[in-house]
Amino acid sequence: xxxxxxxxxxxxxxxxxxxxxxxxxxxxxxxxxxxxxxxxxxxxxxxxxxxxxxxxxxxxxxxxxxxxxxxxxxxxxxxxxxxxxxxxxxxxxxxxxxxxxxxxxxxxxxxxxxxxxxxxxxxxxxxxxxxxxxxxxxxxxxxxxxxxxxxxxxxxxxxxxxxxxxxxxxxxxxxxxxxxxxxxxxxxxxxxxxxxxxxxxxxxxxxxxxxxxxxxxxxxxxxxxxxxxxxxxxxxxxxxxxxxxxxxxxxxxxxxxxxxxxxxxxxxxxxxxxxxxxxxxxxxxxxxxxxxxxxxxxxxxxxxxxxxxxxxxxxxxxxxxxxxxxxxxxxxxxxxxxxxxxxxxxxxxxxxxxxxxxxxxxxxxxxxxxxxxxxxxxxxx
Amino acid sequence: xxxxxxxxxxxxxxxxxxxxxxxxxxxxxxxxxxxxxxxxxxxxxxxxxxxxxxxxxxxxxxxxxxxxxxxxxxxxxxxxxxxxxxxxxxxxxxxxxxxxxxxxxxxxxxxxxxxxxxxxxxxxxxxxxxxxxxxxxxxxxxxxxxxxxxxxxxxxxxxxxxxxxxxxxxxxxxxxxxxxxxxxxxxxxxxxxxxxxxxxxxxxxxxxxxxxxxxxxxxxxxxxxxxxxxxxxxxxxxxxxxxxxxxxxxxxxxxxxxxxxxxxxxxxxxxxxxxxxxxxxxxxxxxx
Amino acid sequence: xxxxxxxxxxxxxxxxxxxxxxxxxxxxxxxxxxxxxxxxxxxxxxxxxxxxxxxxxxxxxxxxxxxxxxxxxxxxxxxxxxxxxxxxxxxxxxxxxxxxxxxxxxxxxxxxxxxxxxxxxxxxxxxxxxxxxxxxxxxxxxxxxxxxxxxxxxxxxxxxxxxxxxxxxxxxxxxxxxxxxxxxxxxxxxxxxxxxxxxxxxxxxxxxxxxxxxxxxxxxxxxxxxxxxxxxxxxxxxxxxxxxxxxxxxxxxxxxxxxxxxxxxxxxxxxxxxxxxxxxxxxxxxxxxx
Numbered sequence: 018x019x020x021x022x023x024x025x026x027x028x029x030x031x032x033x034x035x036x037x038x039x040x041x042x043x044x045x046x047x048x049x050x051x052x053x054x055x056x057x058x059x060x061x062x063x064x065x066x067x068x069x070x071x072x073x074x075x076x077x078x079x080x081x082x083x084x085x086x087x088x089x090x091x092x093x094x095x096x097x098x099x100x101x102x103x104x105x106x107x108x109x110x111x112x113x114x115x116x117x118x119x120x121x122x123x124x125x126x127x128x129x130x131x132x133x134x135x136x137x138x139x140x141x142x143x144x145x146x147x148x149x150x151x152x153x154x155x156x157x158x159x160x161x162x163x164x165x166x167x168x169x170x171x172x173x174x175x176x177x178x179x180x181x182x183x184x185x186x187x188x189x190x191x192x193x194x195x196x197x198x199x200x201x202x203x204x205x206x207x208x209x210x211x212x213x214x215x216x217x218x219x220x221x222x223x224x225x226x227x228x229x230x231x232x233x234x235x236x237x238x239x240x241x242x243x244x245x246x247x248x249x250x251x252x253x254x255x256x257x258x259x260x261x262x263x264x265x266x267x268x269x270x271x272x273x274x275x276x277x278x279x280x281x282x283x284x285x286x287x288x289x290x291x292x293x294x295x296x297x298x299x300x301x302x303x304x305x306x307x308x309x310x311x312x313x314x315x316x317x318x319x320x321x322x323x324x325x326x327x328x329x330x331x332x333x334x335x336x337x338x339x340x341x342x343x344x345x346x347x348x349x350x351x352x353x354x355x356x357x358x359x360x361x362x363x364x365x366x367x368x369x370x371x372x373x374x375x376x377x378x379x380x381x382x383x384x385x386x387x388x389x390x391x392x393x394x395x396x397x398x
Numbered sequence: 399x400x401x402x403x404x405x406x407x408x409x410x411x412x413x414x415x416x417x418x419x420x421x422x423x424x425x426x427x428x429x430x431x432x433x434x435x436x437x438x439x440x441x442x443x444x445x446x447x448x449x450x451x452x453x454x455x456x457x458x459x460x461x462x463x464x465x466x467x468x469x470x471x472x473x474x475x476x477x478x479x480x481x482x483x484x485x486x487x488x489x490x491x492x493x494x495x496x497x498x499x500x501x502x503x504x505x506x507x508x509x510x511x512x513x514x515x516x517x518x519x520x521x522x523x524x525x526x527x528x529x530x531x532x533x534x535x536x537x538x539x540x541x542x543x544x545x546x547x548x549x550x551x552x553x554x555x556x557x558x559x560x561x562x563x564x565x566x567x568x569x570x571x572x573x574x575x576x577x578x579x580x581x582x583x584x585x586x587x588x589x590x591x592x593x594x595x596x597x598x599x600x601x602x603x604x605x606x607x608x609x610x611x612x613x614x615x616x617x618x619x620x621x622x623x624x625x626x627x628x629x630x631x632x633x634x635x636x637x638x639x640x641x642x643x644x645x646x647x648x649x650x651x652x653x654x655x656x657x658x659x660x661x662x663x664x665x666x667x668x669x670x671x672x673x674x675x676x677x678x679x680x681x682x683x684x685x686x
Numbered sequence: 687x688x689x690x691x692x693x694x695x696x697x698x699x700x701x702x703x704x705x706x707x708x709x710x711x712x713x714x715x716x717x718x719x720x721x722x723x724x725x726x727x728x729x730x731x732x733x734x735x736x737x738x739x740x741x742x743x744x745x746x747x748x749x750x751x752x753x754x755x756x757x758x759x760x761x762x763x764x765x766x767x768x769x770x771x772x773x774x775x776x777x778x779x780x781x782x783x784x785x786x787x788x789x790x791x792x793x794x795x796x797x798x799x800x801x802x803x804x805x806x807x808x809x810x811x812x813x814x815x816x817x818x819x820x821x822x823x824x825x826x827x828x829x830x831x832x833x834x835x836x837x838x839x840x841x842x843x844x845x846x847x848x849x850x851x852x853x854x855x856x857x858x859x860x861x862x863x864x865x866x867x868x869x870x871x872x873x874x875x876x877x878x879x880x881x882x883x884x885x886x887x888x889x890x891x892x893x894x895x896x897x898x899x900x901x902x903x904x905x906x907x908x909x910x911x912x913x914x915x916x917x918x919x920x921x922x923x924x925x926x927x928x929x930x931x932x933x934x935x936x937x938x939x940x941x942x943x944x945x946x947x948x949x950x951x952x953x954x955x956x957x958x959x960x961x962x963x964x965x966x967x968x969x970x971x972x973x974x975x976x
Contacts, residue, residue, distance in 0.1 A: 051512075052504075052507060054612075056512030096884075096886070096889040099883065103689070107688045120797075121798070124800050125886075146800065146801075188796045188797070189796060214657060219662060220604075220615075223407030223650065224407060247609065248609065255525055255535050275516045276514075277609070426770075483947065492717075492770075493942060494947065496939075497939040499939075500939035501935075501940055504933070504935045625778060628774045659789060667778035670775075671775060
């Protein structure tokens, strides 16, 4: 009797291991804010990434193995991101990871991934120091400074503004954008007449709005996320300010338009997703995202989708799950994704066109495209 | 001109603070509890305001529903959370209140989603031009007007009606009031009802000003309101009102002129600590 | 194994931090809602020194001194106010600390300080240092509790006015409690900086202060063993149970509320009451149970 029990136990565990062994999965880590102030962007980014994983698995995965996204909520907080990075590396033993989160947490986590030799892609976080963590860290979106410079060209050349008021969100996102703007401002004949800062929790901008009104600028460059930009733009317009307001990818969401209402009309932003794009990749992404989630696509979803695509392409290219080989494959990758053609320079930064979108009739539409190579060249080190 | 605008904005912000802080001061005056979870009622008011307006198209109805429902919610909160803790040392109800507040923020996020809600067609978004270049949004006028009306109503209630007298008596000396036949329990319920419905009004108004309600919209309000009632002198309604308006105006000018030194919230606390060092009982506080 | 080491290190640092607050709030009855500011002071000091190539071990005492100096100032200010006012004032100190740090680029501003160098002792070695420091302070706490100083602290916590009438210099003892508690928090901060390799203004805000207070209260305010247990458990719980992590805040606040509602003296209180139901043959020796 005992012998039979032992044999059956061995057989059972054998079957079990075969069963699990056959469906071996490839784990990609994903840190994203699902709670806290950035939860809306996080949810959207997660949807974008999940869509990309579904599509990759439907196309056969990587040589039959399916890809699994290991997701943790980092609340867009560096304090949370670090233990998550440690967990992904040491407990889940991911092959590579993506940050669907903001700059603060990405930057903190990047150092951990670099040290552990695990490839890490920042989907849309803008802070320059992120890729400087080392050669295992990449970014599929613009560095803050580059987007800021594009903003300068947009305002100075395309819109002909001479005097600009800058309203900066006091965090790495807002500050790096403002820094880029200031770098390039004089090249396009722009004088920055005044600069104000606000905190991420602010929703009442009365004092700043009044002061800006008295400054009488030709255009306003305001950095922020949709939940700050929405109220800000609405309050600026309500105060009787009619000059163009230029935003960035932080505004890039239908929610911005919902919040600001009629005041959103005419707001122009620099971003990576062109809703009116002729590219098949972009069109497909927009369509599939909407049918999967019922929400309109936005920049964070597109960027997360892109980041997954890059890793999948690199995995197929390198054929092995060795992290160093994967890193090399990512570095050499050139992939067409929803946010443009992605290829990296020595620092791990991408060079792609800046999409300029404008709110027309309650939706984001194409305004123009900025392709100046020299202007948009990302840092190399 | 600029200064006038900054001043008016300070008053608008201060009115909102006053509506919120009032509830806090009422609770403290009666029960000596720091009711941090009060801000959760503020948020709830905001959510109800947006949901009802979007569903029925009537802002007035939304305001009334919000004030009523949240007033009741406040009473429930007293019954379930504070009443059982009355015999414990003060830090127990403080921690319980903080825990309740954090839990409620999470519940809002889970129930209403993290995205926040907006009005489909925000009412009162227009503005009038008082004189050259000086704009005032209808919403801002409503904030100041409604707060004033509510405060006057409260003053009338507490001074001119029997209920009000019973209430003031209970605050001053509960045992004496009980001896005179005042039902302490009812006074407490009334207290929470009024404080909470004022907070709801504030929530609806803030939703109107920003066109956005979020699960975390109460967090800043909760800490600031605490600073305000301490500043005004714990338990003093007049002190709270003065402190609210003062802080509103201070922040308004402060964000422009000393914003590079301290961020907006820190201004409130810096001011508070300064005042407490000079006058430990707050601006209008009585005994220590 | 690597992951377990990380967890143990996190636990040790949390225990040290919680015990430091227990010293002030538990032993001496001074409620502090801004304790994370001292963790932050120590962390930033240690981080900046470390990035300037000062060896890790030397940064620890400097961090402790910086935090203790800040603690002394706050302690002096706290002498003016009591109970509820004290709670709000300490909360204000926490906000002020964060508010000032965020504005100064010297401290890295909004972005904080990243890329803090490793301690130089390797993961295992660092873990041992953290555990050693935590145990040392725990032993110290236990010793103090049985000493004259601990007795004075308890007296102040129970009834400050009576203590003063008895001729004890209450102010001096309160200040001592603050200095020791905040200095130790500074040490915890130095360890924190080298464990997470990143410090930013958001790491030391109100939520952090409430979390550590929660650990002290859930453990049992004043009870050294209770606080050690609660801190160790609460600090790593979200990492061990994935479900908890998604609803982490709801779980924590729910637990905290339940504790306050049903057992305000924490786990230590629960245990005391539980054990008192067990019939004993040896009479109680009247230990220092709160």
